[in-house]
Amino acid sequence: MFHLTVLGSGSAGNCSLLETPTTRLLIDAGLSAKRIGERLAGVGVAPEQIDGILLTHEHSDHAAGISVWSRRYGTPVYANRLTAEALSKTTEGVQWRFFVTGGEFSLGEIRVQSFPISHDAAEPVGFVLHHQEIGVGFLTDLGFATRLVLERVRSVHTLVIETNHDEKLLQDDTRRPWSVKQRIFSRHGHLSNAAAAEVLAGMVTGNLCRAVLGHLSGDCNSPELAVSTVRSRLAQSGGERIEVVCATQNEPTPRMRIGGIG
Numbered sequence: 118m119f120h121l122t123v124l125g126s127g128s129a130g131n132c133s134l135l136e137t138p139t140t141r142l143l144i145d146a147g148l149s150a151k152r153i154g155e156r157l158a159g160v161g162v163a164p165e166q167i168d169g170i171l172l173t174h175e176h177s178d179h180a181a182g183i184s185v186w187s188r189r190y191g192t193p194v195y196a197n198r199l200t201a202e203a204l205s206k207t208t209e210g211v212q213w214r215f216f217v218t219g220g221e222f223s224l225g226e227i228r229v230q231s232f233p234i235s236h237d238a239a240e241p242v243g244f245v246l247h248h249q250e251i252g253v254g255f256l257t258d259l260g261f262a263t264r265l266v267l268e269r270v271r272s273v274h275t276l277v278i279e280t281n282h283d284e285k286l287l288q289d290d291t292r293r294p295w296s297v298k299q300r301i302f303s304r305h306g307h308l309s310n311a312a313a314a315e316v317l318a319g320m321v322t323g324n325l326c327r328a329v330l331g332h333l334s335g336d337c338n339s340p341e342l343a344v345s346t347v348r349s350r351l352a353q354s355g356g357e358r359i360e361v362v363c364a365t366q367n368e369p370t371p372r373m374r375i376g377g378i379g
């Protein structure tokens with residue numbers, strides 16, 4: 118059994134807490150160390166109780182807090198080599214632990230699998246984490262879900278997935294130059310609400326019980342829009358039973374139980 122709390126998610130910073138009875142991990146640490154500490158305190162977790170930080174990629178909205186956090190609390194940071202290298206100038210003193218993308222390792226009670234995703238970073242990854250037979254997937258910052266990605270997340274119970282933007286709102290946005298929009302829309306950019314909904318719709322025959330939507334753009338999306346796009350697509354595919362939760366930038370989600378009893 119896991120508990121998942123998304124401590125914050127959006128273009129200004131992403132950080133999630135995943136707990137089993139004896140192991141606690143952060144997935145990304147893109148908020149400041151101070152903010153992460155405050156939000157952990159809200160769910161009764163002390164910084165010293167974090168066993169490791171798993172890093173998806175080096176962009177600051179995922180990695181901004183690791184340097185201060187790792188030096189202050191000695192928490193090891195798990196990343197692939199290219200991600201760590203991309204951060205080497207700003208992360209002196211960080212206790213790196215390297216993993217090979219596509220491989221598998223255990224961290225306490227949690228089995229960690231990583232897989233490559235398509236995004237404009239050095240070596241970005243998604244994660245599937247298992248405790249006993251229950252799986253949780255993390256799929257943020259990807260322009261496009263490849264067959265490999267769909268295969269890897271196929272049997273998870275809960276999937277944290279990016280619903281970055283509403284395609285029409287981004288198309289009509291007048292503040293972003295075309296080059297920026299093109300990057301977001303590209304195969305190395307970010308998933309739209311509709312693209313994420315499509316991924317989830319393909320999972321309704323598996324074990325999926327909950328989708329946690331995250332990384333919403335502040336001005337080209339809203340939680341209502343993301344949730345309604347995903348819900349209606351799921352309903353078309355017979356996935357009405359799947360719970361849809363939206364993570365936000367300023368408030369942690371409730372502490373969500375994944376599998377087990379109690």
Ligand SMILES: [Zn+2]
Binds near residue numbers: 179
């Ligand atoms: Zn990001």
Ligand SMILES: [Zn+2]
Binds near residue numbers: 174176236238258
């Ligand atoms: Zn990114």
